[in-house]
Amino acid sequence: MAGIVILGAGECGVRAAFTLRELGYTRPVTLIDAEPALPYERPPLSKNLACEAREIRHADAYLSAEIELRQGTQVTCIDLGGKTLRLVDGGVIDFDQLLVATGARPRLFPGMENCATLRTDRDARRILSRFTPGARVGIIGGGFIGLELAATARRAGAEVTVVEAAPRILGRGVPPQIAALVQARHTDEGVKILTDTGVVRADETTIALADGTELGFDIVVAGVGAVPNVELAQEAGLTCDNGIAVDAAFRTSDPAVFAAGDCCSFEWRGNRVRLESWKAAQDQGSHAAAAMLGSGEVFSKVPWFWSDQFDMTLQVAGLFDLAGAMHTRDTGDDTCIVFQCDPAGAISAAAGIGPGNAAAREIKILEKLIERQTQADPSILADPSVNLKRLLKA
Amino acid sequence: MTNWIDACSSDDIDAEDVIRFDHGGRTFAIYRNDANAYFCTDGLCTHEDVHLADGLVVENTIECPKHASIFDFTTGEVETPPACENLHTYPTVVRDGRVMVQI
Numbered sequence: 001m002a003g004i005v006i007l008g009a010g011e012c013g014v015r016a017a018f019t020l021r022e023l024g025y026t027r028p029v030t031l032i033d034a035e036p037a038l039p040y041e042r043p044p045l046s047k048n049l050a051c052e053a054r055e056i057r058h059a060d061a062y063l064s065a066e067i068e069l070r071q072g073t074q075v076t077c078i079d080l081g082g083k084t085l086r087l088v089d090g091g092v093i094d095f096d097q098l099l100v101a102t103g104a105r106p107r108l109f110p111g112m113e114n115c116a117t118l119r120t121d122r123d124a125r126r127i128l129s130r131f132t133p134g135a136r137v138g139i140i141g142g143g144f145i146g147l148e149l150a151a152t153a154r155r156a157g158a159e160v161t162v163v164e165a166a167p168r169i170l171g172r173g174v175p176p177q178i179a180a181l182v183q184a185r186h187t188d189e190g191v192k193i194l195t196d197t198g199v200v201r202a203d204e205t206t207i208a209l210a211d212g213t214e215l216g217f218d219i220v221v222a223g224v225g226a227v228p229n230v231e232l233a234q235e236a237g238l239t240c241d242n243g244i245a246v247d248a249a250f251r252t253s254d255p256a257v258f259a260a261g262d263c264c265s266f267e268w269r270g271n272r273v274r275l276e277s278w279k280a281a282q283d284q285g286s287h288a289a290a291a292m293l294g295s296g297e298v299f300s301k302v303p304w305f306w307s308d309q310f311d312m313t314l315q316v317a318g319l320f321d322l323a324g325a326m327h328t329r330d331t332g333d334d335t336c337i338v339f340q341c342d343p344a345g346a347i348s349a350a351a352g353i354g355p356g357n358a359a360a361r362e363i364k365i366l367e368k369l370i371e372r373q374t375q376a377d378p379s380i381l382a383d384p385s386v387n388l389k390r391l392l393k394a
Numbered sequence: 395m396t397n398w399i400d401a402c403s404s405d406d407i408d409a410e411d412v413i414r415f416d417h418g419g420r421t422f423a424i425y426r427n428d429a430n431a432y433f434c435t436d437g438l439c440t441h442e443d444v445h446l447a448d449g450l451v452v453e454n455t456i457e458c459p460k461h462a463s464i465f466d467f468t469t470g471e472v473e474t475p476p477a478c479e480n481l482h483t484y485p486t487v488v489r490d491g492r493v494m495v496q497i
Contacts, residue, residue, distance in 0.1 A: 015475065041476070054442075057478060279462060282475065304462070313460075357448040360459030364450040389410075392452075 002094045003028030004292060005085065007075060007232070008101035009039040011278055012261030014056045015285035016099050021065045023293055029067045030093060032085070036072040037121060043278050045124035046148040047308045049131060049156050053121040078236035080254050097256050097292050100233055100244060101285060104226035104262035104276055114203040115222040118145055130219040133157030138207050138217035140199055142169030144307045146223035147182065150191050151309040161192045161215065163207055168195055173305070173316060175326050175338040178351050185310060226276050228263045241265055243274040248298040249291035250284060258292055260284035266299065273319065279304045302371045311355050317367035318349030327378040335359040339366060339381060346373040347381065365389055401495045404432070404488050412456060412467075414447035417497060422484065423447045424493060425467045427454055433467050434484040434495045441477035 004020060006013045009031050017031045033039060040053035062069045074088040078098070085093045106117035116127050131137060131153040139146045139153075142164030153160045162169070170179040186193055198210035202222065207215045228243040239245045239253040243265035246252055250260045261281040265274040275281075283301040290297065307314045320326075320340055329337040335354030342348040350366035352359030365388040369376070374394075380386055401415045407426040414437055415422045421437030423446045439446055439458040448459040455473060457464045463477035470481035485496040 018475075056476070061478065306460075357444065357459035360448055361450050364457060364459070364462075368452075389450075 001028055002083075002096045003030065004097045004099065005030045005032065005093055005095035006099045006101055007032050007078075007085065008103055008229075008261070008263070009033035009035070009069065009071075010101060010103045010261065010281060011041070011056065012103070012281035012285035012288075013099065013101035014039045015282045016101065016260065016289040017067045018057070018061075018065060019286045019289035020293070021067065023290060025289075025293055027096070029065075030095075031062075031067055031069045032073045032075060032093070033069060033071045034074055035120060038071070039069075040121060041278075042119070045121060046118055046145050047152060049128055049152055053124075075232060078232050078238075078257075080236050080238075080257065083256060095256070097258070099250075099285075099288055099292065100238075100252070100257065100259040100263060101261045101281075101288075102229035102232065102263045103281075104228045106222065107225040107227045108222060109199075109224065111201040112140065112199065112203070112222055115140065115220045116204070117222055118149065119226075127219065127221055128152070131156040131158050134159065135219065136217045137161070138163065138202075138215060138220040139223060140202060140207060140220065141223040141225070142166070142193060142195065143172060143223055143225070144170070144305070146221070147186065147309050148307060149221055149223065150186060151189070154186075154189050154191050155310070159192075160190075161194065161207075161217070162186070163197050163199055163209070163215075164193065164195045165198045166195065169193060171322070173320055173322075174314070175320055175322070175340075175351050177326065177328060177338050178314065178336060178353050181336055181353055182309065182312070182314065185312060189310060226262065228265075228274060230263060233257075233259065233263070241272060245272070249296065250288035250299070251291065258288045260288040268299070268303075268319075273303075275303050277303060277305050300371060302367050304367055312353055313355075313357060313360065314351065314353045315360060315363040316349070316351040317363055318347075318370040320349040320351070327382050329362070329382050330384050331359070331362070332384060333358070337362055337366075339378075341376065341378055344373075345375045345377075346370075347376050348373075362388055365392055368392055396496050398487075398494045398496050401434070401493045404491050404493055407432070407493070410451050410453070412447050412449065412451050414445055415495070420497075421445065422495065422497070423456065423467070424486070424495065425451060425456065427451075427468075431468075432486045432488055432493050434486045435465070435467050435470055435481040439463055439477060440472075440479040440481060441475075446481075 077086040201208040244259035337352040339350040444460040464474040470483040
């Protein structure tokens with residue numbers, strides 16, 4: 001048996017498993033899934049009331065690729081010396097190489113342990129069933145998950161309040177100009193957004209604010225970030241640094257073990273970063289699979305995120321330095337594109353928002369320019385009469 | 395039963411670009427590559443119902459604007475997931491400056 005074992009069957013683990021087969025790996029591939037359901041896509045969970053979890057791959061795809069999917073399997077220990085995983089039921093799984101793709105879980109601050117959080121399809125069913133006309137929904141955190149849930153709840157007719165501790169929403173990675181458009185849209189739709197508002201305590205139905213006010217709700221959901229699932233790796237002795245620390249090919253401190261996706265931190269353009277991103281999880285899973293088979297290629301994919309709220313889509317490519325200068329490409333209509341160049345003059349990050357996919361094509365082009373670290377004069381990029389695609393050909 | 399449908403003028407599509415074409419209650423995407431050859435596929439991504447015509451054409455590929463699936467529009471094949479199913483393609487010719495699609 002042995003072969004390659006992948007611990008975690010989210011986007012990263014599933015992509016890695018199929019990539020191994022696409023690259024011609026013929027030895028056993030075992031994909032260990034802690035959840036009972038067939039691996040599914042998480043992004044729709046916060047965006048639609050319908051809560052239809054789409055399978056990443058159909059069941060027969062695992063069979064025909066000869067990927068052994070072990071659903072509902074809980075691992076208690078990684079034994080690096082013995083190259084085995086120990087299971088909660090006492091079983092063991094041997095590996096020649098291991099990919100840790102254990103993802104992340106919702107963060108909760110002390111005093112808010114009983115708030116609902118969203119990660120799994122079960123979480124989504126529990127939360128979305130409460131989004132009914134007139135229901136009072138309290139959301140802690142004005143990030144992607146909180147705002148997507150706010151939009152979903154509002155469209156269901158709920159009365160929605162978002163509480164954000166920072167001076168503005170989307171403060172982690174979205175330029176302020178774009179965040180302001182998002183906030184204005186939520187306000188127009190009737191979502192109440194309280195910024196600069198600290199939470200001292202919260203439970204299923206109450207949010208207690210720092211100023212002493214207590215707000216009552218029918219449901220309270222916390223979306224205040226995620227923590228990487230590093231415990232198994234840490235206990236095994238793998239080096240961790242805001243995630244399982246890996247090199248540019250997703251190798252951990254043990255030569256037989258790789259890590260990728262939300263659980264890892266990696267070198268990207270001189271900084272150690274950890275991403276919580278659907279696309280990055282896929283890209284990294286694919287890259288790690290190739291690295292496990294001996295590819296020495298350095299990971300160069302640009303971080304890319306998206307969010308759907310009401311009829312708007314927001315996309316971000318690259319990582320913004322939010323303290324740095326921003327430039328706006330005046331697209332005129334109801335779209336807005338903001339970008340940034342690094343000190344060397346290369347395009348380093350771009351964000352766009354608009355109805356549906358109106359801003360998507362330009363963001364895709366900018367993403368490719370960011371990947372190539374194309375040098376460009378910001379005033380040229382800002383000029384809407386400049387065809388960005390020509391820059392790709394240059 | 396398939397018919398040749400007059401979809402658009404060959405000038406309606408820029409080189410290395412795509413337009414949406416709706417016909418008979420269905421939606422299609424018509425592409426022109428940088429060698430000025432024309433192709434037609436189903437208009438919606440096989441991953442989610444998103445119009446591919448809002449996506450980006452690079453050489454002979456279309457990247458979905460929503461979740462970045464990439465297809466070879468000359469064959470319909472998935473090059474990059476999340477899409478798992480290929481796009482259906484339709485024979486396409488240019489006659490007298492008109493793009494004709496066999497649907």
